[in-house]
Amino acid sequence: MNIGEAARTSGVSAKMIRYYERIGLIADAARTEAGYRTYDRNDVETLRFIRRARDLGFSVEEMTALLALWRDKGRESAEVKRIALDHVADIERRIRELQGMARTLSHLAGHCHGDHRPDCPIIDDLAEGVADEAAPPRSGFRRR
Amino acid sequence: MNIGEAARTSGVSAKMIRYYERIGLIADAARTEAGYRTYDRNDVETLRFIRRARDLGFSVEEMTALLALWRDKGRESAEVKRIALDHVADIERRIRELQGMARTLSHLAGHCHGDHRPDCPIIDDLAEGVADEAAPPRSGFRRR
DNA sequence: CTTGACCTTCCCATGATGGGAAGCTCTATC
DNA sequence: GATAGAGCTTCCCATCATGGGAAGGTCAAG
Numbered sequence: 123m124n125i126g127e128a129a130r131t132s133g134v135s136a137k138m139i140r141y142y143e144r145i146g147l148i149a150d151a152a153r154t155e156a157g158y159r160t161y162d163r164n165d166v167e168t169l170r171f172i173r174r175a176r177d178l179g180f181s182v183e184e185m186t187a188l189l190a191l192w193r194d195k196g197r198e199s200a201e202v203k204r205i206a207l208d209h210v211a212d213i214e215r216r217i218r219e220l221q222g223m224a225r226t227l228s229h230l231a232g233h234c235h236g237d238h239r240p241d242c243p244i245i246d247d248l249a250e251g252v253a254d255e256a257a258p259p260r261s262g263f264r265r266r
Numbered sequence: 267m268n269i270g271e272a273a274r275t276s277g278v279s280a281k282m283i284r285y286y287e288r289i290g291l292i293a294d295a296a297r298t299e300a301g302y303r304t305y306d307r308n309d310v311e312t313l314r315f316i317r318r319a320r321d322l323g324f325s326v327e328e329m330t331a332l333l334a335l336w337r338d339k340g341r342e343s344a345e346v347k348r349i350a351l352d353h354v355a356d357i358e359r360r361i362r363e364l365q366g367m368a369r370t371l372s373h374l375a376g377h378c379h380g381d382h383r384p385d386c387p388i389i390d391d392l393a394e395g396v397a398d399e400a401a402p403p404r405s406g407f408r409r410r
Numbered sequence: 411c412t413t414g415a416c417c418t419t420c421c422c423a424t425g426a427t428g429g430g431a432a433g434c435t436c437t438a439t440c
Numbered sequence: 441g442a443t444a445g446a447g448c449t450t451c452c453c454a455t456c457a458t459g460g461g462a463a464g465g466t467c468a469a470g
Contacts, residue, residue, distance in 0.1 A: 126416065138459095141457075156417080156418090158467095159417085159418090167393070171392050174392045179364070195384060197386070199386035202378065203378045206374065213364050213367055217368070223321075224354050224358055227322060227357075231350045231351055235343050235347075238342045242335075245336050245346055248315050249315055268447075279427080280448090300434080300435055300436080300449090301448080301450095302436090302447090303448085
Protein backbone atom coordinates (compact mmCIF):
# COMPACT_ATOMS: atom_id res chain seq x y z
CA MET A 123 0.00 0.00 0.00
CA ASN A 124 1.00 3.62 -0.51
CA ILE A 125 1.72 6.13 2.23
CA GLY A 126 -1.82 7.52 2.26
CA GLU A 127 -3.42 4.21 3.10
CA ALA A 128 -0.67 3.44 5.63
CA ALA A 129 -1.44 6.79 7.26
CA ARG A 130 -5.17 6.14 7.37
CA THR A 131 -4.89 2.63 8.75
CA SER A 132 -2.18 3.44 11.30
CA GLY A 133 -3.40 6.81 12.50
CA VAL A 134 -0.04 8.45 11.81
CA SER A 135 -0.14 11.23 9.22
CA ALA A 136 1.80 10.84 5.98
CA LYS A 137 3.80 13.91 6.97
CA MET A 138 4.85 12.27 10.20
CA ILE A 139 5.64 8.93 8.54
CA ARG A 140 8.10 10.70 6.24
CA TYR A 141 9.48 12.59 9.23
CA TYR A 142 9.97 9.41 11.26
CA GLU A 143 11.77 7.88 8.29
CA ARG A 144 13.98 10.92 7.86
CA ILE A 145 15.10 11.00 11.50
CA GLY A 146 15.67 7.25 11.52
CA LEU A 147 12.90 6.18 13.91
CA ILE A 148 11.67 3.81 11.22
CA ALA A 149 13.60 2.18 8.38
CA ASP A 150 13.49 3.66 4.89
CA ALA A 151 10.38 2.40 3.15
CA ALA A 152 10.61 0.30 0.01
CA ARG A 153 9.90 2.24 -3.17
CA THR A 154 8.03 1.53 -6.40
CA GLU A 155 9.75 2.22 -9.70
CA ALA A 156 8.12 5.62 -9.72
CA GLY A 157 9.53 6.43 -6.30
CA TYR A 158 6.36 5.90 -4.25
CA ARG A 159 6.90 4.55 -0.73
CA THR A 160 5.21 1.19 -0.13
CA TYR A 161 4.18 -0.37 3.16
CA ASP A 162 3.09 -3.84 4.20
CA ARG A 163 1.05 -5.02 7.18
CA ASN A 164 4.21 -5.28 9.24
CA ASP A 165 5.09 -1.64 8.63
CA VAL A 166 1.60 -0.58 9.59
CA GLU A 167 1.91 -2.53 12.83
CA THR A 168 5.09 -0.61 13.60
CA LEU A 169 3.35 2.67 12.86
CA ARG A 170 0.50 1.70 15.19
CA PHE A 171 3.02 0.89 17.90
CA ILE A 172 4.50 4.33 17.40
CA ARG A 173 1.14 6.03 17.48
CA ARG A 174 0.20 4.39 20.78
CA ALA A 175 3.53 5.24 22.36
CA ARG A 176 3.17 8.81 21.15
CA ASP A 177 -0.35 9.02 22.58
CA LEU A 178 1.14 8.04 25.92
CA GLY A 179 3.50 10.98 25.65
CA PHE A 180 6.71 9.13 24.85
CA SER A 181 9.30 11.21 23.01
CA VAL A 182 10.89 10.08 19.78
CA GLU A 183 13.98 9.14 21.75
CA GLU A 184 11.98 6.97 24.12
CA MET A 185 10.08 5.45 21.20
CA THR A 186 13.38 4.49 19.59
CA ALA A 187 14.27 2.53 22.71
CA LEU A 188 10.81 0.97 23.00
CA LEU A 189 10.83 -0.11 19.36
CA ALA A 190 14.21 -1.75 19.80
CA LEU A 191 12.92 -3.59 22.86
CA TRP A 192 9.77 -4.61 21.04
CA ARG A 193 11.85 -6.19 18.30
CA ASP A 194 14.26 -7.79 20.75
CA LYS A 195 12.45 -10.94 21.75
CA GLY A 196 15.08 -11.66 24.40
CA ARG A 197 14.67 -8.26 26.07
CA GLU A 198 14.53 -7.94 29.82
CA SER A 199 11.22 -6.59 30.96
CA ALA A 200 13.09 -4.57 33.58
CA GLU A 201 14.36 -2.30 30.83
CA VAL A 202 10.90 -1.61 29.47
CA LYS A 203 9.54 -1.05 32.95
CA ARG A 204 12.30 1.40 33.74
CA ILE A 205 11.54 3.52 30.67
CA ALA A 206 7.85 3.47 31.48
CA LEU A 207 8.32 4.41 35.12
CA ASP A 208 10.83 7.14 34.28
CA HIS A 209 8.24 8.53 31.94
CA VAL A 210 5.55 8.33 34.60
CA ALA A 211 7.80 10.25 36.99
CA ASP A 212 8.35 12.88 34.33
CA ILE A 213 4.61 13.18 33.71
CA GLU A 214 3.91 13.46 37.42
CA ARG A 215 6.48 16.20 37.79
CA ARG A 216 4.78 18.17 35.05
CA ILE A 217 1.41 17.57 36.67
CA ARG A 218 2.69 19.04 39.93
CA GLU A 219 3.98 22.11 38.14
CA LEU A 220 0.66 22.66 36.47
CA GLN A 221 -1.23 22.08 39.70
CA GLY A 222 0.85 24.73 41.40
CA MET A 223 -0.02 27.23 38.72
CA ALA A 224 -3.70 26.35 38.74
CA ARG A 225 -3.82 26.59 42.53
CA THR A 226 -2.25 30.04 42.60
CA LEU A 227 -4.42 31.38 39.83
CA SER A 228 -7.62 29.92 41.23
CA HIS A 229 -6.80 31.42 44.59
CA LEU A 230 -6.22 34.84 43.07
CA ALA A 231 -9.31 34.63 40.89
CA GLY A 232 -11.35 33.70 43.94
CA HIS A 233 -10.48 37.06 45.44
CA CYS A 234 -11.21 39.01 42.28
CA HIS A 235 -14.65 40.62 42.10
CA GLY A 236 -14.84 39.99 38.39
CA ASP A 237 -17.09 42.95 37.72
CA HIS A 238 -16.81 46.45 36.28
CA ARG A 239 -14.54 47.64 39.08
CA PRO A 240 -10.83 47.89 38.25
CA ASP A 241 -9.45 46.47 41.50
CA CYS A 242 -8.01 43.04 40.81
CA PRO A 243 -5.76 40.94 43.01
CA ILE A 244 -4.62 38.95 40.00
CA ILE A 245 -3.06 41.98 38.35
CA ASP A 246 -1.83 43.20 41.73
CA ASP A 247 -0.05 39.95 42.35
CA LEU A 248 1.61 39.91 38.95
CA ALA A 249 2.71 43.50 39.52
CA GLU A 250 3.95 43.10 43.08
CA GLY A 251 4.72 39.43 43.19
CA VAL A 252 3.71 39.03 46.82
CA ALA A 253 2.44 35.46 46.82
CA ASP A 254 5.01 32.79 46.07
CA GLU A 255 2.46 30.07 46.20
CA ALA A 256 3.05 28.55 42.80
CA ALA A 257 5.37 25.64 42.26
CA PRO A 258 8.89 27.02 42.23
CA PRO A 259 9.29 28.13 38.63
CA ARG A 260 12.65 26.58 38.15
CA SER A 261 14.37 26.03 34.90
CA GLY A 262 13.04 23.47 32.52
CA PHE A 263 9.43 24.48 32.52
CA ARG A 264 7.91 24.55 29.09
CA ARG A 265 4.38 25.36 28.23
CA ARG A 266 2.70 23.06 25.66
CA MET B 267 20.94 50.54 33.22
CA ASN B 268 22.02 48.22 30.42
CA ILE B 269 20.29 45.01 29.37
CA GLY B 270 22.49 42.79 31.53
CA GLU B 271 21.53 44.49 34.75
CA ALA B 272 17.89 44.63 33.69
CA ALA B 273 18.05 40.90 33.09
CA ARG B 274 19.64 40.20 36.46
CA THR B 275 17.22 42.36 38.44
CA SER B 276 14.09 41.21 36.60
CA GLY B 277 14.84 37.54 36.20
CA VAL B 278 14.26 37.63 32.44
CA SER B 279 17.30 36.72 30.34
CA ALA B 280 18.80 39.32 28.02
CA LYS B 281 18.01 37.00 25.14
CA MET B 282 14.34 36.98 26.05
CA ILE B 283 14.18 40.73 26.64
CA ARG B 284 15.38 41.27 23.07
CA TYR B 285 12.91 38.65 21.88
CA TYR B 286 9.99 40.29 23.71
CA GLU B 287 10.97 43.61 22.16
CA ARG B 288 11.19 42.12 18.69
CA ILE B 289 7.75 40.53 18.83
CA GLY B 290 6.22 43.67 20.30
CA LEU B 291 5.34 42.41 23.78
CA ILE B 292 7.35 45.31 25.20
CA ALA B 293 8.13 48.68 23.64
CA ASP B 294 11.45 49.29 21.92
CA ALA B 295 14.00 50.21 24.57
CA ALA B 296 15.72 53.59 24.52
CA ARG B 297 19.25 53.47 23.14
CA THR B 298 22.53 55.15 24.04
CA GLU B 299 24.53 56.86 21.31
CA ALA B 300 26.49 53.65 20.90
CA GLY B 301 23.30 51.66 20.36
CA TYR B 302 23.09 50.03 23.80
CA ARG B 303 19.57 49.45 25.13
CA THR B 304 18.83 51.28 28.38
CA TYR B 305 16.20 50.47 31.00
CA ASP B 306 14.79 52.35 33.97
CA ARG B 307 13.03 51.09 37.09
CA ASN B 308 9.70 51.22 35.31
CA ASP B 309 10.94 48.94 32.53
CA VAL B 310 12.26 46.49 35.08
CA GLU B 311 8.85 46.45 36.80
CA THR B 312 7.28 45.53 33.48
CA LEU B 313 9.81 42.76 32.99
CA ARG B 314 9.06 41.43 36.47
CA PHE B 315 5.36 41.44 35.65
CA ILE B 316 6.14 39.43 32.54
CA ARG B 317 8.31 36.98 34.40
CA ARG B 318 5.62 36.28 36.97
CA ALA B 319 2.94 35.84 34.33
CA ARG B 320 5.28 33.52 32.43
CA ASP B 321 5.95 31.50 35.57
CA LEU B 322 2.20 31.00 35.85
CA GLY B 323 2.18 29.56 32.36
CA PHE B 324 0.62 32.47 30.48
CA SER B 325 1.49 32.59 26.79
CA VAL B 326 2.91 35.69 25.15
CA GLU B 327 -0.52 36.36 23.70
CA GLU B 328 -2.12 36.25 27.14
CA MET B 329 0.66 38.36 28.59
CA THR B 330 0.00 41.00 25.95
CA ALA B 331 -3.60 41.22 27.15
CA LEU B 332 -2.60 41.20 30.83
CA LEU B 333 -0.04 43.95 30.31
CA ALA B 334 -2.62 46.12 28.57
CA LEU B 335 -5.04 45.58 31.44
CA TRP B 336 -2.32 46.31 33.99
CA ARG B 337 -1.67 49.66 32.33
CA ASP B 338 -5.36 50.43 31.94
CA LYS B 339 -6.27 51.84 35.34
CA GLY B 340 -9.95 51.87 34.38
CA ARG B 341 -9.97 48.19 33.42
CA GLU B 342 -12.82 45.94 34.45
CA SER B 343 -11.65 43.20 36.76
CA ALA B 344 -14.05 40.84 34.99
CA GLU B 345 -11.75 40.87 31.98
CA VAL B 346 -8.69 39.92 34.00
CA LYS B 347 -10.62 37.24 35.82
CA ARG B 348 -11.85 35.77 32.57
CA ILE B 349 -8.31 35.46 31.18
CA ALA B 350 -7.11 33.88 34.42
CA LEU B 351 -9.97 31.39 34.61
CA ASP B 352 -9.66 30.49 30.93
CA HIS B 353 -6.03 29.78 31.62
CA VAL B 354 -6.89 27.67 34.65
CA ALA B 355 -9.31 25.65 32.54
CA ASP B 356 -6.59 25.12 29.97
CA ILE B 357 -4.12 24.01 32.62
CA GLU B 358 -6.67 21.64 34.11
CA ARG B 359 -7.36 20.11 30.73
CA ARG B 360 -3.66 19.42 30.29
CA ILE B 361 -3.48 17.97 33.78
CA ARG B 362 -6.27 15.54 32.94
CA GLU B 363 -4.48 14.46 29.77
CA LEU B 364 -1.29 13.81 31.69
CA GLN B 365 -3.14 11.99 34.44
CA GLY B 366 -4.70 9.68 31.87
CA MET B 367 -1.29 8.81 30.49
CA ALA B 368 0.25 8.29 33.93
CA ARG B 369 -2.66 6.11 34.99
CA THR B 370 -2.41 3.86 31.95
CA LEU B 371 1.35 3.53 32.20
CA SER B 372 1.33 2.91 35.93
CA HIS B 373 -1.29 0.25 35.45
CA LEU B 374 0.74 -1.47 32.77
CA ALA B 375 3.97 -1.18 34.72
CA GLY B 376 2.23 -2.69 37.73
CA HIS B 377 1.68 -5.87 35.74
CA CYS B 378 5.22 -5.99 34.40
CA HIS B 379 7.60 -8.27 36.27
CA GLY B 380 10.47 -5.92 35.66
CA ASP B 381 13.08 -8.64 35.74
CA HIS B 382 15.21 -10.57 33.28
CA ARG B 383 12.21 -12.23 31.69
CA PRO B 384 11.11 -10.82 28.33
CA ASP B 385 7.35 -10.92 28.90
CA CYS B 386 6.09 -7.38 29.32
CA PRO B 387 2.51 -6.12 29.23
CA ILE B 388 3.73 -2.61 28.46
CA ILE B 389 5.24 -3.66 25.16
CA ASP B 390 2.30 -5.97 24.53
CA ASP B 391 -0.14 -3.12 24.97
CA LEU B 392 1.77 -0.82 22.66
CA ALA B 393 1.90 -3.58 20.09
CA GLU B 394 -1.70 -4.70 20.34
CA GLY B 395 -3.37 -1.62 21.68
CA VAL B 396 -5.90 -3.48 23.76
CA ALA B 397 -6.38 -1.06 26.63
CA ASP B 398 -7.88 2.27 25.72
CA GLU B 399 -7.64 3.52 29.22
CA ALA B 400 -5.71 6.71 28.58
CA ALA B 401 -7.39 10.04 28.05
CA PRO B 402 -8.64 10.10 24.46
CA PRO B 403 -5.54 11.19 22.57
CA ARG B 404 -7.27 13.80 20.50
CA SER B 405 -5.61 16.43 18.43
CA GLY B 406 -3.83 19.27 20.10
CA PHE B 407 -1.79 17.29 22.55
CA ARG B 408 1.76 18.47 22.85
CA ARG B 409 4.43 17.01 25.05
CA ARG B 410 6.50 19.33 27.23
C1' DC C 411 -6.24 11.89 -23.43
C1' DT C 412 -7.91 14.45 -19.70
C1' DT C 413 -9.05 14.92 -14.95
C1' DG C 414 -8.36 14.48 -10.34
C1' DA C 415 -6.46 12.06 -6.59
C1' DC C 416 -2.20 10.83 -4.90
C1' DC C 417 2.65 10.88 -4.53
C1' DT C 418 7.45 13.22 -4.38
C1' DT C 419 10.83 16.79 -2.44
C1' DC C 420 11.73 21.24 -0.59
C1' DC C 421 11.00 25.22 2.17
C1' DC C 422 8.65 27.63 5.86
C1' DA C 423 6.20 28.24 10.35
C1' DT C 424 5.00 27.28 14.98
C1' DG C 425 6.60 28.92 20.68
C1' DA C 426 9.81 30.11 23.85
C1' DT C 427 14.30 29.60 24.57
C1' DG C 428 19.35 29.06 24.23
C1' DG C 429 24.04 28.83 21.73
C1' DG C 430 27.39 31.01 19.41
C1' DA C 431 29.99 33.95 15.99
C1' DA C 432 31.66 38.40 14.41
C1' DG C 433 32.26 42.78 15.63
C1' DC C 434 31.69 47.18 18.39
C1' DT C 435 31.91 49.73 23.18
C1' DC C 436 33.04 50.67 27.70
C1' DT C 437 35.86 50.62 31.81
C1' DA C 438 39.67 49.50 34.70
C1' DT C 439 44.34 48.75 35.04
C1' DC C 440 49.12 49.27 33.68
C1' DG D 441 47.23 56.29 26.04
C1' DA D 442 47.16 51.36 25.22
C1' DT D 443 45.39 47.01 26.27
C1' DA D 444 42.44 43.43 28.34
C1' DG D 445 38.23 41.76 29.37
C1' DA D 446 33.46 42.28 30.21
C1' DG D 447 29.43 43.62 28.01
C1' DC D 448 26.74 45.00 24.20
C1' DT D 449 24.98 44.59 19.13
C1' DT D 450 22.92 41.82 15.19
C1' DC D 451 22.44 37.59 12.75
C1' DC D 452 21.93 32.78 12.14
C1' DC D 453 20.97 28.20 13.86
C1' DA D 454 18.80 24.57 16.86
C1' DT D 455 15.31 22.65 19.62
C1' DC D 456 10.54 19.25 19.26
C1' DA D 457 6.73 17.38 16.76
C1' DT D 458 3.77 18.88 13.58
C1' DG D 459 1.34 21.05 9.69
C1' DG D 460 0.94 24.08 5.36
C1' DG D 461 1.81 24.70 0.87
C1' DA D 462 4.22 24.96 -3.72
C1' DA D 463 6.04 22.76 -7.84
C1' DG D 464 6.02 18.88 -10.28
C1' DG D 465 5.69 13.66 -11.31
C1' DT D 466 2.34 9.34 -11.38
C1' DC D 467 -1.62 6.62 -11.63
C1' DA D 468 -6.34 5.09 -12.50
C1' DA D 469 -10.94 5.95 -14.09
C1' DG D 470 -13.78 7.88 -17.45
